[in-house]
Amino acid sequence: MLAGGTxxxxxxxxxxxxxxxxxxxxxxxxxVLKTVANRLWAAGYALDPIDEGIIWNYRIARxxxxxxxxxxxxLCGAVLQSLLRNALADPYILGIxxxxxxxxxxxxxxxxxxxxLTLSLGAFxxxxxAFGLVALLALGAGRGPAAIILAGVAxxxxxxxxxxxxxxKSATADQARGIMFWLLGNLSGVRWPDVWLAVPVALxxxxxxxxxxxALDAFAFGTQSAxxxxxxxxxxxxxxxxxxxxxxxxxxxxxxxxxxxxLVIPHAARLLVGVRHGVLLPASALxxxxxxxxxxxxxxxxxPGQVLPIGVMTALVGAPxxxxxxxxxxxxx
Numbered sequence: 364m365l366a367g368g369t370x371x372x373x374x375x376x377x378x379x380x381x382x383x384x385x386x387x388x389x390x391x392x393x394x395v396l397k398t399v400a401n402r403l404w405a406a407g408y409a410l411d412p413i414d415e416g417i418i419w420n421y422r423i424a425r426x427x428x429x430x431x432x433x434x435x436x437x438l439c440g441a442v443l444q445s446l447l448r449n450a451l452a453d454p455y456i457l458g459i460x461x462x463x464x465x466x467x468x469x470x471x472x473x474x475x476x477x478x479x480l481t482l483s484l485g486a487f488x489x490x491x492x493a494f495g496l497v498a499l500l501a502l503g504a505g506r507g508p509a510a511i512i513l514a515g516v517a518x519x520x521x522x523x524x525x526x527x528x529x530x531x532k533s534a535t536a537d538q539a540r541g542i543m544f545w546l547l548g549n550l551s552g553v554r555w556p557d558v559w560l561a562v563p564v565a566l567x568x569x570x571x572x573x574x575x576x577x578a579l580d581a582f583a584f585g586t587q588s589a590x591x592x593x594x595x596x597x598x599x600x601x602x603x604x605x606x607x608x609x610x611x612x613x614x615x616x617x618x619x620x621x622x623x624x625x626l627v628i629p630h631a632a633r634l635l636v637g638v639r640h641g642v643l644l645p646a647s648a649l650x651x652x653x654x655x656x657x658x659x660x661x662x663x664x665x666x667p668g669q670v671l672p673i674g675v676m677t678a679l680v681g682a683p684x685x686x687x688x689x690x691x692x693x694x695x696x
Contacts, residue, residue, distance in 0.1 A: 382426030395422075429673070431562055434652040438644060438648045439454035440453045441640070448582070449508065455620065458497040461521075465526045466489020470486075490611070497514045546619060547674040548674030564610055572606060576644055627688070628651045659673055
């Protein structure tokens with residue numbers, strides 16, 4: 364256990380350091396570490412003020428948020444795939460991504476909130492509204508996994524249609540381009556205030572989900588079997604789905620919808636560590652964090668002088684990876 368925690372800490376530290384070092388202008392990892400030492404412990408290393416400013420004010424914050432986002436989405440995907448017993452479940456199956464998109468569009472294009480709501484707050488509000496609608500629909504339809512999935516599909520289609528309607532009817536060409544960039548995932552505007560939001564949410568969500576790891580193992584045999592083993596099914600369902608919804612809504616409000624992370628990473632983790640959630644959840648979070656940082660590095664360097672939306676990179680890498688996982692481990696009939 365101690366060795367695993369040490370490995371995870373080293374991997375995350377290395378990923379964040381690499382994310383801060385690699386970019387449009389490469390900066391040595393040693394400079395990154397000295398910058399952190401200067402800022403946190405007043406180490407007094409003599410560094411170029413420009414390099415130090417780029418690392419501390421921009422790249423480290425961006426890498427930390429990318430890691431939190433990847434870990435949270437992968438963790439939510441692993442939890443929902445187990446709870447709903449559906450290999451295609453991901454954090455956006457609850458309609459959160461579509462609702463966040465509608466909220467962001469309403470603020471950016473319609474001016475909802477009269478300047479009091481930022482794009483992120485609008486996205487967060489839209490995500491929670493969509494989740495509330497999906498939850499009510501699922502409760503009315505029977506509360507089971509199938510009802511949640513179908514309600515999520517209906518909610519996603521509704522809010523996606525609303526987003527398209529607003530963009531088509533009211534957006535200028537510049538507004539439409541900006542919104543489309545955000546809808547593909549965007550870390551360009553991430554700064555330290557976003558870190559202070561993303562890190563606590565990711566840590567709290569991980570602790571809550573990890574605390575229910577044994578209950579998730581029991582759900583592999585179905586809700587009735589879980590109940591016979593003493594698992595409080597309704598309470599666990601409510602707690603984990605609410606946690607997944609809150610984590611996803613927070614991350615989407617910061618960086619926009621980013622696909623494939625919550626779908627692919629849990630399957631990759633199962634191939635590596637098995638299906639026991641005590642190990643699967645930490646592995647999913649760790650792999651998701653490293654994957655998102657790597658995708659962010661690629662998005663900034665693959666085309667010189669241009670930054671691609673990070674959602675493009677996760678899809679370009681995630682889709683072939685998912686195909687390879689399916690070939691290696693076919694879905695049971």
